[in-house]
Amino acid sequence: MSTMSELISIDGVCHTYTPAHGREVLALDNVSLQVQRQEFVALLGPSGCGKSTLLYLIGGFLPVTQGSIRVDGKPVGGPGPDRGIVFQHFALFPWKTVRGNVLYGLEKMGLPRAEREERARTFIDMVGLSGFEESYPSQLSGGMKQRAAIARTLAIDPGILLMDEPFGALDAQTRGLMQAELLRIWRGSPKTVMFVTHDVHEAVYLARRIVVMSARPGRVKAVIEADLDRADPQLTKSRAFIDIVDEVWSLVREEAVRAERYRAE
Amino acid sequence: MATVGTPLATKATRHGPLWSVLNLSGWIPLLVIAIAWELCARSGMVTAYMLPPLSVVLERIGSDAIEGSLGLQVAMTLYRSLLGFAIAALVGVVLGVGINRSRFMRWLFDPLISVGFPMPKIAFLPIVILWFGFHDLSKLTMIVFDAVFPVVTATVAATATVARELLWSARNLGANEGQVWREVVLPAAFPQIMTGLQVALPIALIVCIVTEMKMGGTGLGGAMMETSRFADSPGVFAGIVEIAVVGYVLVWIMSILRRKLLGWHPESQAVSNR
């Protein structure tokens, strides 16, 4: 079923966590999803449904034990800079400054020194952290850490961008700015983006397709197309936009209620 | 880890170690003990043989210092303690990393450490003397043997609990496994390893003094046994005070080092916010 333009092809993937102590958790159950090259896909679903797990599998951090994940036709391998990830909990190196964190990936790319510094400055500036280059993560607010982590990943310019609630810690205003910035970057150098969020509005604003996952164990519940004109400054007020938000919202709500009932049982 | 010279590091130092030394109120309990000692010794309740007055002891330390014997003893004791500590630190970290990385090393050393750690290492002294004689080699062996345990256990625990997302981040950004270890695991584990080193240093000093007492040779421990043999009570008490001061200074230097090296760590923020 795969066509040439499919970059990420997820087929029948299950994932079970087996903690050393405690019982097994089926996190993903038979998830299948095709993502086109340069597509922007949002991933929505109740807490604990396996969104992060799915990104970890694509990123190569966890082994695929059931089903298959192919990137560019090849089974996904170990982690690498071709699939940049922004972790939900930032995962900045606490002993490195903001600048040091952003430089890390650039050093590994083997860029000449001047170019590394220049690139680091550009991306730190882009996420609005100029003036905090020499700060350590422990000296930053949650939102600032998150933006530093985004800069670090964007700086290495990965073909695939896996973002795990990247704007979750930001205030509404910064969030809006970062969303616009992300779209601008995406248009400038189109990447394949998988974007996890809890914010329905954000998902519809950013993504051409929205994948709604079911409560644990995670399955793909629905895939909504949001073929909107994102250049339109009035987009978020348009009928089409509001209708899609409503549709996605009711799907997400259903699952959130189910997840809640699970917990109550 | 170029933390020196950052605003944070300077700030932490300004209110940190130096300030705590100059902060005289912290010294009051010690002062009380010193005064009580002096008064008690002069009250006639005890003889000067059992407890010489502090002033006499300090005088003795002063004259030993001028005469030069004190400097030599401190130098010898420091040399043995610090050399032993350095070897223990190196061996401990290397062993700890090895145990973390290799299943064979873990299989081999896990039980040895479990048995060895709680054991009084000084019990091996007679064997070490049999093997290496009464010279520095025996003392160093004992120091390393005793001080290595907290370093190994701290290193094993610290390297095993590095957040997986930090390792993933590094791999994601293009680091190979060697780089992940050097550039992520070790720095992430460093605060806890440093704690292990801070435990190991006083142990090194203690074992050094004990072995000096047992085996003699120039050094603070040996000198104390000597004075005791000659029933030189002020000399014995002078030794106690000298050891206390040396120990305090060593521990103090380690805590400064910690703050210098861990300017990035949240614990440094706690200091500068106080």
Ligand SMILES: Nc1ncnc2c1ncn2[C@@H]1O[C@H](COP(=O)(O)OP(=O)(O)OP(=O)(O)O)[C@@H](O)[C@H]1O
């Ligand atoms: N290391 C782990 N060991 C055991 N179970 C785990 C582990 N990590 C996640 N899980 C379980 O797997 C399920 C999916 O976790 P995951 O983190 O992928 O959810 P999520 O959709 O990202 O949730 P959230 O929106 O809260 O971030 C959860 O129910 C959780 O209990």
Ligand SMILES: [Mg+2]
């Ligand atoms: Mg998650």
